[in-house]
Amino acid sequence: MAAIDTDRLAEYEAATSKTGAVMTVETPFASALQRKIDLKTKPPGSLGRIEDLAAQIATVQKTLTPRMETCQLTIFAADHGIAQEGVSAFPAEVTRQMVLNFLGGGAAANVFARSVGVDLRVVDAGVSGAPFEAEGLIDRRIAAGTASFASGPAMTDAQCAAALEAGQILGADGAWDAVAFGEMGIANTATAAALGHKLTGIELDILVGRGTGLDESGLSHKRAVLEQAAARTGDLTPAKALAEYGGFEIAMMAGAMQGAAASGRIVIVDGFIATAAALAAVRLRPETRAAMVFSHRSAEQGHAALLGALAAEPLLSLDLRLGEGTGALLAWPLLKAAAAMLNDMASFDEAGVAGPA
Ligand SMILES: O=C(O)c1ccc[n+]([C@@H]2O[C@H](COP(=O)([O-])O)[C@@H](O)[C@H]2O)c1
Numbered sequence: 001m002a003a004i005d006t007d008r009l010a011e012y013e014a015a016t017s018k019t020g021a022v023m024t025v026e027t028p029f030a031s032a033l034q035r036k037i038d039l040k041t042k043p044p045g046s047l048g049r050i051e052d053l054a055a056q057i058a059t060v061q062k063t064l065t066p067r068m069e070t071c072q073l074t075i076f077a078a079d080h081g082i083a084q085e086g087v088s089a090f091p092a093e094v095t096r097q098m099v100l101n102f103l104g105g106g107a108a109a110n111v112f113a114r115s116v117g118v119d120l121r122v123v124d125a126g127v128s129g130a131p132f133e134a135e136g137l138i139d140r141r142i143a144a145g146t147a148s149f150a151s152g153p154a155m156t157d158a159q160c161a162a163a164l165e166a167g168q169i170l171g172a173d174g175a176w177d178a179v180a181f182g183e184m185g186i187a188n189t190a191t192a193a194a195l196g197h198k199l200t201g202i203e204l205d206i207l208v209g210r211g212t213g214l215d216e217s218g219l220s221h222k223r224a225v226l227e228q229a230a231a232r233t234g235d236l237t238p239a240k241a242l243a244e245y246g247g248f249e250i251a252m253m254a255g256a257m258q259g260a261a262a263s264g265r266i267v268i269v270d271g272f273i274a275t276a277a278a279l280a281a282v283r284l285r286p287e288t289r290a291a292m293v294f295s296h297r298s299a300e301q302g303h304a305a306l307l308g309a310l311a312a313e314p315l316l317s318l319d320l321r322l323g324e325g326t327g328a329l330l331a332w333p334l335l336k337a338a339a340a341m342l343n344d345m346a347s348f349d350e351a352g353v354a355g356p357a
């Protein structure tokens with residue numbers, strides 16, 4: 001199956017614990033951090049995963065007083081040649097129409113972003129048709145959609161490298177305490193399943209799901225299309241897998257995750273497609289994993305398996321399957337609360353509360 005660079009995998013595994021939280025290696029910083037958490041007025045460990053989250057945020061920001069006040073969501077949009085094979089319940093035009101909906105402020109991502117105080121921007125990574133003339137859209141178009149990976153590579157190596165690079169720059173700009181990435185692309189659950197399969201060797205039967213709502217026969221057809229497409233190639237390096245079976249929004253999001261992690265930011269990972277992008281980012285640069293917070297477990301069938309491949313334990317499980325970064329937005333308040341716990345909660349000494357007997 002897909003070739004995994006075992007040297008780099010060891011590096012990645014060393015950076016993560018089984019729960020997906022950053023492993024606390026015994027350093028003076030890690031000890032001081034654990035002590036600070038344990039001295040808060042609560043039985044040790046009683047804030048559960050919020051304690052792990054606080055520790056991860058502090059470790060990524062390299063401070064015992066992390067800031068978690070501002071967050072930006074970037075939505076990457078692109079079209080997929082594989083949509084021509086009838087693998088989605090919706091027509092490909094919806095990608096373009098939803099970009100306009102994001103710009104008009106009417107999509108779920110806009111509504112959630114406003115409700116949790118997150119900034120939102122939209123990037124055209126490669127939507128079919130002519131370039132948009134709409135104001136407010138960031139144009140990083142690689143091409144007007146990928147080619148169908150049923151019959152050949154989705155994109156050239158040069159297009160893949162350009163998408164990763166554009167993403168790296170976007171992921172590192174601004175001055176946000178955390179960044180989240182969402183996507184919009186009809187048929188991109190097919191792309192994410194094929195890419196996930198090539199990156200991990202997990203069977204397509206496990207990774208292929210209903211996406212926007214395929215019925216039983218649609219699902220069988222999608223599986224058959226993807227089985228055939230996957231059989232076109234053998235083992236692939238992560239970069240080749242991304243070019244052969246990826247999408248422009250997925251490659252750009254993978255680059256953005258790398259850029260954000262490299263600049264010391266927390267990266268909030270959304271659903272199934274975003275997790276496929278996260279997997280590509282980590283396979284290409286294992287150190288990216290330490291910055292990732294997995295927001296939720298999508299209802300899309302293959303998401304649990306992809307999360308498992310990243311040793312990731314998501315914060316929420318709400319049966320979402322929308323994408324757009326909606327799950328990441330809903331998890332954002334938990335990150336704020338975790339940092340606030342570390343910064344503002346009284347210690348036993350400060351509050352005059354007796355510690356454990
Ligand atoms: O994020 C998820 O877990 C998720 C699961 C299913 C569908 N989606 C969204 O639905 C679109 C892809 O679905 P499909 O059926 O066209 O492959 C794409 O725009 C995604 O944002 C997203």
Ligand SMILES: Cc1cc2nc[nH]c2cc1C
Pocket residue numbers: 090094098183184185212322323324
């Ligand atoms: C309407 C619609 C909105 C979406 N948002 C993300 N993926 C989507 C797919 C559809 C079909």
